[in-house]
Amino acid sequence: MTTTSFLPRSAAAPPLDDDDLLSEILLRLPPQPSSLPRASLVCRRWRSLLSDPAFRRRFRIHHRRSPPLLGFIDANQGITFQPALDAPDRLPRGHFSLNLDDRYMTLGWRHGLALFFLPIPLQVVVWDPVAGVQHRLAVPPGFGFHPLENPINGTVLPAAGDIDHFQVVLVSSDGKQPRRALARVYSSETGVWGDSISCPVPLVSMVHIGEPAVLAGNCIYWLVSASNILEFDLERQTLAVTLLPAQVLTSRNRHVSVIRVEGGEMGLLVVSGFIAQLWKRETDSHGDVSWSIGRTIELDKLLPRNSEKEPPNMIGYAEENNVAFFWTVGGVFMVHLESLQLKKLPVTGIAYRYYPFEIVYTPGIGGGHEGAEVVRHLWWTRWRRYIRQLFS
Numbered sequence: 001m002t003t004t005s006f007l008p009r010s011a012a013a014p015p016l017d018d019d020d021l022l023s024e025i026l027l028r029l030p031p032q033p034s035s036l037p038r039a040s041l042v043c044r045r046w047r048s049l050l051s052d053p054a055f056r057r058r059f060r061i062h063h064r065r066s067p068p069l070l071g072f073i074d075a076n077q078g079i080t081f082q083p084a085l086d087a088p089d090r091l092p093r094g095h096f097s098l099n100l101d102d103r104y105m106t107l108g109w110r111h112g113l114a115l116f117f118l119p120i121p122l123q124v125v126v127w128d129p130v131a132g133v134q135h136r137l138a139v140p141p142g143f144g145f146h147p148l149e150n151p152i153n154g155t156v157l158p159a160a161g162d163i164d165h166f167q168v169v170l171v172s173s174d175g176k177q178p179r180r181a182l183a184r185v186y187s188s189e190t191g192v193w194g195d196s197i198s199c200p201v202p203l204v205s206m207v208h209i210g211e212p213a214v215l216a217g218n219c220i221y222w223l224v225s226a227s228n229i230l231e232f233d234l235e236r237q238t239l240a241v242t243l244l245p246a247q248v249l250t251s252r253n254r255h256v257s258v259i260r261v262e263g264g265e266m267g268l269l270v271v272s273g274f275i276a277q278l279w280k281r282e283t284d285s286h287g288d289v290s291w292s293i294g295r296t297i298e299l300d301k302l303l304p305r306n307s308e309k310e311p312p313n314m315i316g317y318a319e320e321n322n323v324a325f326f327w328t329v330g331g332v333f334m335v336h337l338e339s340l341q342l343k344k345l346p347v348t349g350i351a352y353r354y355y356p357f358e359i360v361y362t363p364g365i366g367g368g369h370e371g372a373e374v375v376r377h378l379w380w381t382r383w384r385r386y387i388r389q390l391f392s
Contacts, residue, residue, distance in 0.1 A: 019049065022045075022046075022049065023049060023055060023058075026039060026046070026049065026050065026055070026059075027055075027058060027059055027062045028062075029059075031059075031063035031066060031067060031068055031360045032068055032085075032089045033068075033070070033085075033088075033089045033091065033361050033362075033363055034088040034089045036050045036056070036059070036362055036363075036365060037363060037365055038088070040365045047365060050365055051364075051365040056362045057163070059360065059362060060163060060360045060362060061163055063360045064111070064158070064163060064360060065320075066320070067111060067112075067320055067358045067359050067360045068085070068089070068321070068358065068359075068360070068361075069084055069085075069318050069320070069321045069323060069334075069356055069357070069358050070083070070084065070085060070089075070091060070357050070358070070359060070361060071083040071084040071085070071091065071357045072084060072316065072318075072325070072345075072354040072355060072356050072357055073106075073109065073114070073354070073355040073357060074347065074354060078097070078099075079097060079098040079099070079100065079106075079114070079116075079127075080093075080094050080096075080097045081093065081094060081095045081096040081097065081129070081357060082345070082347060083095075083346075084334065084343075084345060091361075096129035096130075096357075098114075098127055098129065098134075100116065100118070100125065103118070103119060103120065104116045104117065104118050104125070105117045105118075105119070106353070106355060107124070107153055107154045107155065107156075107212070108154070108155045108156065108212040108213055108355065109156075109212075109355040109356060109357060109358075110155060110156055110157050110158075110215065110319075110358075111157065111158050111320075111358060111359055112128065112129065112130055112357065112358070112359030112361070113126060113127070113128055113156045113157075113158070113166055114126070114127040114129070114156070114355070115127075115154055115155060115156040115168060117152055117154070122138065122139045123136050123137060123138055123139060124136075124137050124139060124154065124168060124170065125137075126156055126166060126168060126188075130359065130361065135188065137168065137186060139152065139170065140170070140184050140186075140193040140196075142174075142182060142184075142196055143170060143172050143182065143184070144175075150172050150173050150174060150175040151172065151173075152170060152171070152172045153170075153171050153172070153211065153213070153222060154168060154169055154170040154171060154213075155168075155169050155212070155213035155215070155220055156168050156169075157169075157215060157220075159187065159188070159189060162189070165187070165188045165189040166188050167185055167186065167187055167188070167234075168185070168186040169183060169184075169185050169186075169213075169220055169232055169234075170183065170184055170185075170186075171183045171222060171230060171232065171239075173201065174198075178200055179200070179201050179202075180198045180199065180200055180201065181198060181199055181200075181201045181224070181230055181239055181241070182196060182197070182198050183196075183197045183198070183232050183239050184196055184197065185234075185237070194237070197232075197237055197238065197239050198239060199238075199239035199240055199241065200241075201224070201228065201230070201241050202225070202227070202228060202241070211223050211224075212317075212353075212355065213258075214258045214259060214260065214266065214317070214319050215319060216258075216260045216264060216265055216266040216267075216319070217264055217265060217266070218233060218234050218235045219231050219232060219233050219234065219266065220232045220234065221258045221266050222258070223256060223257070223258055224241075226244075226249075226256075227243060227244050227249055228241050228242065228243060228244065229241070229242040229243075229244065229258060229266075231266075242281070242289065244256065244268070245268075245279060245291035247291075248268065248270055248279070248291075251270070251272060252272075253272060253273070254270050254271060254272040255270070255271045255272075255313070255314055256268055256269075256270050256271075257269045257270075257271075257314060257317055257324075259278070259317055259319070259322070259324075259337070260319050260322060261278060261279075261280045261294060262280070262294070262338075265280070265281065266281055267279055267280045267281060267294070268281075268291075269314070269317070269324060269337070271299070271311075271312070271314050273311045274298065274299045274300035274311050274312070275296065275297070275298060275299065276296070276297040276299055277293050277295070277296050277297075278293070278294045278295040278296075278297070278337065279291050279292070279293055279294065280292055280293075280294045297335075297337075297340065299311075299312055299326070302335065302340060302342060303326060303328055303330075303333055303335075303342070304328070304330045304331075306328060306329040306330050310328070310329050312326040312327065312328045312333075313326065313327045313328075314326055314327075315327050315332070315352065315353055315354050316353060316354030316355060316356060317356070318356035318358055319356075319358075320356075320358045321336070321356070321358060322336060322337050322338055323335065323336050323337070323356070324337055325345075325354045325356075331344050331345070331347070332344070332345045332347050332354075333345065
């Protein structure tokens with residue numbers, strides 16, 4: 001006689017209804033500004049779903065780790081947006097702008113959030129240009145400002161897994177001997193600054209204003225001198241100093257930038273003349289750090305040549321898209337550091353620093369100005385294609 005045993009089965013997930021299934025499919029659309037307006041033209045059902053604020057929020061969360069590079073902020077032209085994409089994803093020049101009455105210093109941009117420092121009245125400003133909201137925060141105690149002895153730098157980033165809140169990390173040095181680096185973290189969720197964190201730094205090291213931080217893994221990195229990098233671990237809430245590679249320290253006439261390398265780890269881009277080298281930091285099981293050259297880029301073969309033979313000047317870096325901005329006599333160019341794809345930007349003049357504007361931007365579909373412009377361009381493109389086919 002055969003006996004049959006009935007083993008308990010895990011409950012199967014209920015099937016998605018049509019709207020839920022469609023929502024999951026549309027979430028996979030590319031995170032470009034034209035994606036949702038373009039899809040909304042398919043039918044009323046799609047338009048209704050794509051215009052739902054709850055869906056648009058899910059869309060931004062789904063793509064938050066791969067935001068497109070919409071453009072940049074030119075520090076020489078005030079706080080004004082400059083586009084970098086082509087139509088129909090291109091936003092107009094000056095689409096986002098801000099006027100600060102006080103004398104300010106730009107500390108950095110990340111995921112569409114900006115951080116500014118106001119020496120008087122000793123505040124930092126977090127600006128969300130998409131929402132049109134400013135948050136002014138008093139600099140915490142212990143962060144007295146002096147441009148030479150104890151300058152202030154910092155960065156802003158979305159809270160982990162939460163697009164509705166942000167964190168501000170401020171760093172400085174105490175101006176005393178022996179010198180120590182200081183850091184404190186502000187959370188918009190709690191509305192308070194955390195405890196002070198510090199570590200000793202070499203005498204020649206000092207936090208610099210205007211050197212934006214790079215987020216790689218769970219750590220934030222600043223280049224604080226010609227020989228040292230300041231590292232803040234977000235998870236452990238610790239500060240540390242890393243020495244640059246010896247070969248980089250001994251080279252002359254080079255520009256060093258902290259970047260992300262393969263695997264999302266911290267690395268360096270060292271530009272000397274027309275040669276750019278990508279350095280990767282590796283840590284073994286014993287905690288010992290070593291550096292190695294991962295790639296060498298011959299910029300004179302990549303960028304357009306100029307009669308003056310003046311080497312390019314790196315003026316910005318977009319960490320999420322791994323793109324470097326170079327100023328040359330022939331214009332400003334974006335270079336993707338992996339594919340080496342090159343694109344000239346429609347700007348003129350000499351620039352000091354470009355701050356990347358990387359964000360999943362979802363313009364309005366329900367008749368708003370931005371959505372209307374995108375839809376108008378799409379319909380005009382379709383009409384021109386139809387006319388060409390008609391007379392070809």
